Amino acid sequence: MAEIKVIIPAVNEGDSIGKVVTKLPKSVSEIIVVNNGSVDDTAQNAKKAGATVLTEDQRGYGFACLKGLDYLSKQSKPPDIVVFIDGDYSDYPEELDKVVAPILEKNIDFVIGARKKALREPGSMTPQQVFGNQLATFLMRLFFRAKFTDLGPFRAIKYDKLKELEMEDKTYGWTVEMQLKVLKKKMTYIEVPVRYKRRIGVSKVSGTVKGTIFAGIKILGWIFKYSIK
Template structure:
């Protein structure tokens, strides 16, 4: 990894007009080459706010977290100079965007392939994660340890990965299973990985997943299903 890698940030966003500008503004511009906001069928002013803040805005009307992330990856493929590192972060301002420096550091300094920003290892403001979220992360990471032999503490969306390795994973999940698919496939490809502590606060607005009973159940089903699906395929 060269000393000044090209870092691109992909932010999937659905109705995040109150938070997306803050996320874009607080990402460290001195090391980030481009910020891509993938507007996932928002009915508010998410796209306009993101563009005003300086992001490249893409439109993906097919709703789903994975759909939005894949849209950002497709855009990266059109770049004349491809990224060295791709960072994913949510658009709800629950993460601290300036901590991107910590998340990419193991890739730059230690040549690690995948870095997960772990909320479990960092400081969480009380109420920033729901009980189902905490339990779901605990269960999923324990199952990954049993089935794949990898030791994670979180499925946190704030993460960084080398771009060639990201392509090698052939990501395909279109909805809630995106994060765990990445971690499972990285294990199957025997990629190097680590976690760094990241801090976490209450998001702006209501979560589209953990903020509803339906979203929580579907996310849990998707995560457990992914663990079993990729194990069977292997």
């Protein structure tokens, strides 16, 4: 049986993190919540729900994900698959088995849980999120002939392939960096449609003007950086 581990970056997700952890299926061998500078009860609630809790005080989505990967790299038995999911309960954690299925059944390297419009709760993605996804995936199609339609945070990847990517972005560019490097290294990938609902609490990215602007700059920066290589 494949060893599946989950990394959940979390900032002030005290009201939602327990739901995310407890709804993940039994196929997961370890759930790692990276408490990324929270000032609420995120860490306590994650631990109470059964997660391994790490602390990363440097704020940034990429910082939190890299902390989780550093933890995995020090384990005596590495996982076969790593899944990333947000801690805000906007995704449906119980759909994890559907997201990892192409890896287990078809030997695909990388899977995106794509937030298709028909499966999204109205208002679950802000207009700037929708526009940002459309622009980023359009540019990836234009420059790299990619087939991505989303930068969805719910994603699964073979651990050995993830190590090959040598991820480095510390903040908002983490998701698009991963997808661009998958394309550059000609890894196999697929999207699996997933449901999406309104998050609990306020987004630290799309919920603020600053977050939206910086995320947009980061995403476009990574795409143009790779398009001229």
